[in-house]
Amino acid sequence: MVITSLDFDKPGKQQGFLQVPYSHNLGGWANVMVPITVVARGKGPTVLVLGGNHGDEYQGQIAAMKLARELTPEKVTGRVILIPSLNFPAARAATRLSPLDGMNMNRAFPGDAEGPVTSQIAHYLRTVLFPLSDVVIDMHSGGRSMEFVPCAHMHLVPDREQRARMFAAMLAWGTEFCFIYADIAGSGLLPVEAENQGKLVITTELGGGECVPASVHRITQCGLKNVLIHVGALKGREQPRKATAIITQATNREDYILAPESGIFEIAVDLGGKVKPGQTVGFIHHLERADRAPEPIVAQTAGYLITMRAPCLTQQGDCVAVIARQVSAREVLSA
Template sequence: MVINTLNFEAPGKQQSFLRVPYSHNLGGWANVMIPITTVASGEGPTVLVMGGNHGDEYQGQIAAMKLARELTPEMVTGRIIIIPSLNFPAARAATRLSPLDGKNLNRSFPGEPEGSVTSQIAHYLTTVLFPMSDVVIDLHSGGRSMEFEPCAHMHLVDDKEQRQKMLAAMLAWNTDFAFLYADIAGTGLLPVEAENQGKLVVTTELGGGEAVPAHIHQIAESGLKNVLIHVGAIHGEEQTRESLGKPPTILTQALDAEDYILAPESGIFEVKFELGTKVQKGDCVGLIHHMERPDREPEQLIARSTGYLMTMRSPCLTQQGDCVIVVAQEVDINSL
């Protein structure tokens, strides 16, 4: 069972660890120690901020660490709980999956109290942290496998009031694009568990790859703070795209499995358009080159709809079945 030494009901700032029991060959009574910070003052919402759901996604982890250092009780109206590197073993190993049990934390919910380390973390969130939270912020990027046009994103939840609150919070990130997405790779997602508990859930895909440009860090930090202002968790004046002198966010969606283009063969992937480019149905948006048969014409990857190229595979070397491109259609915000 996960051990917590913080008093979540106490005002002020506390920094400690969530301790997950774990035995290994050289440690019979060891713990995985996950850093956690709480900052609380007065009446207001409880916001749970998490990075590192996937260990190789560092943009959110850095933004969350900075937030944990900078926040003081005087800045907060309510309670903010920050876990910068949620899947801590994976973050230390720079891997998507936990090296301790091979599990994907984002496919492990609701978890088990006496399961593997990953399952115990999921269970603690499901049974302790989500129930006490009003807002859940899950910071993602593409990690080493994917590159995204930087965006805040969300699911289209059935509850219309919950959906509208999530939509407004997503837009408060002030990214050029926002993205409505579907689950095509299984169940057990962290955001879905929080959504099912009725929480206002905000998620992101802030670029990807191993190198993180400075402007991505800026989007992560400024967007996170603006969303916290938007939901009433910290003091400050909320910024909008208009107040920043920017055009409205382009809202896109990829809700059909055909929007997610998978590699039909293994080979070397070549993308044909820059991220954020609008492509037409029938365009060749990428190629798979055949290493063993360079004399063969490459396999063409065809857009099945008109929309924006939101995502591309980051490593060129590609296996059959890998997602290599996502094309998302523009949608009218008023239709939601």
């Protein structure tokens, strides 16, 4: 159902749209128009660059927009496909989920060619864009819900050769922290679909919140270009990190701390700080009972506070903190 006027095999630079059928009360023959840019020249890898998987995550959207304007065929070896705001309805509404169908793009795979808008886009990626691509870059931040230490991250895919390539690309982003994560909140993730197709997948969690510091924009934009150079799609010299990255891993459920009660969340550890088992990392304060002592949030594991909840107002079951233990490159590559 998704169509585009772009010719993915054509050399040069093209800018257009993915057109997704969507009927609404004031538009029977309407389309959702998702901006897309293709820059191609010569032989080389095809890299799919995605921002806005969640609409309230701005760092990747801005980086992809800037790159879409800046790239010329002379700078490219192979092909770069950029979709700055993948979940375009959510990006326009500044929401995590699409306001058109209530779906989470990062839980929408494998998708459905005749389903809701989000499902149609997921199906198009799975059946058209992923098969075209050698590398998939999916840029995230914590959005309005979480604040992360800026980090490139990845899954522990079972294929060792694929894992090693992903690990090297993760390091190429140049973030101080790298993060190995697990999925505790459902299936249907975009990176998993791309990984299952054997792609080199690079993902990020670059800060969060509505206000993005200039330093995080720099990390996002410089890291994206460095990874494109690393995989051989962009001309230039890869810039190595001056200091060794801190590699962290949170692959157990107890690493992800959920709020036992609703209330106002107070963090008690600096983001990126070290945490010991049994340490109180925060408190839930009771709105209705100011006389009650707050509920302590206690770490079950040791490591770094890699992310924390951004809005202080918290519902029972919300993730309020993630503790990631430090691991070596050898552990990641051989686990």
